[in-house]
Amino acid sequence: MSAPAIAQRLNGSLRVSDTRPVAHFLPDQLNGLADRTRANGHSPDSDSSDASSTGSNTVNSTETKRPNMARKASSPMAPAFMVSAPGKVIVFGEHAVVHGKPALAAAISLRSYLLVTTLSKSHRTITLNFRDLGLTHTWDIEALPWDVFQQPGKKKFYYDLVTSLDPDLVAAIEPHLEGVSKGVPEEQRKNHVRSASAFLYLFLSLGSPQSAGAVYTLRSNIPTAAGLGSSASVCVCLSSALLLQIRTLAGPHPDQPAEEAETQIERINRWAFVGELCIHGNPSGVDNTVAAGGKAVIYQREDTEKNPTVIPFPNFPELPLLLVDTQQSRSTSTEVAKVAQLKKSHPIVTETILNAIDEVTCSARRLIESPDFEVNDDTLDQLGTLIRINHGFLVSLGVSHPRLERIRELVDYANIGWTKLTGAGGGGCAITLLKPGVKPEAVRELKKKLAEEGFNKYETTLGGDGVGVLYPAVLRNGSDEEGGEEIDQQKFIEAEGAEGIERLVGVSFHEKREGWKFWKRSSQ
Numbered sequence: 001m002s003a004p005a006i007a008q009r010l011n012g013s014l015r016v017s018d019t020r021p022v023a024h025f026l027p028d029q030l031n032g033l034a035d036r037t038r039a040n041g042h043s044p045d046s047d048s049s050d051a052s053s054t055g056s057n058t059v060n061s062t063e064t065k066r067p068n069m070a071r072k073a074s075s076p077m078a079p080a081f082m083v084s085a086p087g088k089v090i091v092f093g094e095h096a097v098v099h100g101k102p103a104l105a106a107a108i109s110l111r112s113y114l115l116v117t118t119l120s121k122s123h124r125t126i127t128l129n130f131r132d133l134g135l136t137h138t139w140d141i142e143a144l145p146w147d148v149f150q151q152p153g154k155k156k157f158y159y160d161l162v163t164s165l166d167p168d169l170v171a172a173i174e175p176h177l178e179g180v181s182k183g184v185p186e187e188q189r190k191n192h193v194r195s196a197s198a199f200l201y202l203f204l205s206l207g208s209p210q211s212a213g214a215v216y217t218l219r220s221n222i223p224t225a226a227g228l229g230s231s232a233s234v235c236v237c238l239s240s241a242l243l244l245q246i247r248t249l250a251g252p253h254p255d256q257p258a259e260e261a262e263t264q265i266e267r268i269n270r271w272a273f274v275g276e277l278c279i280h281g282n283p284s285g286v287d288n289t290v291a292a293g294g295k296a297v298i299y300q301r302e303d304t305e306k307n308p309t310v311i312p313f314p315n316f317p318e319l320p321l322l323l324v325d326t327q328q329s330r331s332t333s334t335e336v337a338k339v340a341q342l343k344k345s346h347p348i349v350t351e352t353i354l355n356a357i358d359e360v361t362c363s364a365r366r367l368i369e370s371p372d373f374e375v376n377d378d379t380l381d382q383l384g385t386l387i388r389i390n391h392g393f394l395v396s397l398g399v400s401h402p403r404l405e406r407i408r409e410l411v412d413y414a415n416i417g418w419t420k421l422t423g424a425g426g427g428g429c430a431i432t433l434l435k436p437g438v439k440p441e442a443v444r445e446l447k448k449k450l451a452e453e454g455f456n457k458y459e460t461t462l463g464g465d466g467v468g469v470l471y472p473a474v475l476r477n478g479s480d481e482e483g484g485e486e487i488d489q490q491k492f493i494e495a496e497g498a499e500g501i502e503r504l505v506g507v508s509f510h511e512k513r514e515g516w517k518f519w520k521r522s523s524q
């Protein structure tokens, strides 16, 4: 990626089609799902009962008076639809954010895509087809532990704020995970089981024994376990798809009031967080928040029982960033656990480092938010220094890796930028902020060296859209003609690599297929 190519336009403003009028898709097209929704006791129009994004949930559940409505025999089958969510980079504050400090993070243009294909009424199964992991598994809907999930006192509703997993519910799904990817090497199987458990926990929390049979096919352009929020992106896709299926989301549509859009993002985000709890144990929630709402935010969760503070950064600056992957896989939960252990063994020192990271994030925020801020030699130098300091603290916390240090070393030798790990570390990715006036030959030379040593670089832009929906899964191919190109499972599965997926259904920087709609945060 050349220097000018790295400094792409940010904040998704290249998305010309975002502003075109499009129809509100939900009420009519999801008719086939409406009866099942009511049978589950959920009202799709009860947005006003949702807690706001910053307040705590004070909703009185009316679910005990659940109307026992059977599905209409003539319910049409819901059409296939897609959802998509981005990955993220943490620019400042990873790990510290798990301990209640703020982090500054932005959505990237690499995304996950989930195709949901509803089955005919006689097919009472759900199939998970996670292509990137090579995971396929089918469950009988009736055989799932609905009795445990729907017990009074255990049952959660789509608008609930869930901040921890219920051990009884976790235990209830365990037997249903035993058959997942049997015979696959243990390390790989662990990943499969983590993803499958997130899906089952959400499906059982949001669905009902009457839920439609369906196939959930996921493909992602975000490298797994590389610090770019792959798990959160997957969880946002799952959460939004399941909430759409039970008709509890309004929009997205272009004239949707900002507050209403915010409520939908919040609802999706809450359940995505539950998925993250299944996958990596002790998430701060920053990754799913960025994957759900997109763009850039300052995120802080001081009290784990309450909603976090999310401050959108509508004018996040265009920064000349290089994103390099060590190709060294690791698990976020392991890295987070390392810091927790360090905090136990060296509480004062660790707390001091976390506080210092807090100061770094706040300094960057003050700088970027200052009224006369612009990207120039001086501000790049200041941000670069903060990036270098932040990385040093992460090294002290023990979450770097020799491969990450090698990237930093190569950049430092070339003297062309400031480097820090991004995400959980222990491998994964590094970001480099390029110095002002860096010669394109120097960047080319660095990229050559990185490639020779087996590092991978990603072309991405910061600050794109959050969760999006393509309903039904039909692309208009840029024309208003009736019909269009239907995205069936086969085509989706067969799309070749990241480029093939983007070409087929893409919503990111290079491709913007028509028909996708996004919920927009209020201040964006």
Ligand SMILES: Nc1ncnc2c1ncn2[C@@H]1O[C@H](COP(=O)(O)OP(=O)(O)OP(=O)(O)O)[C@@H](O)[C@H]1O
Binding pocket: 130, 131, 132, 133, 190, 191, 192, 194, 195, 218, 219, 220, 223, 224, 225, 226, 227, 228, 229, 230, 231, 232, 234, 279, 280, 287, 330, 331, 332, 333, 422, 423, 424, 425, 428
């Ligand atoms: N494409 C995918 N399909 C299904 N599951 C996935 C996919 N990508 C990631 N996951 C799930 O997420 C797990 C990796 O999550 P992890 O939090 O360790 O990494 P990450 O989210 O990429 O990094 P970070 O949290 O540092 O941003 C995998 O083990 C798997 O369970």
Ligand SMILES: C[C@@](O)(CCO)CC(=O)[O-]
Binding pocket: 090, 093, 094, 095, 096, 097, 098, 227, 229, 282, 283, 284, 285, 286, 287, 332, 335, 336, 423, 424, 425
């Ligand atoms: C390491 C961490 O801070 C970043 C993961 O992207 C973990 C989290 O916030 O959940």
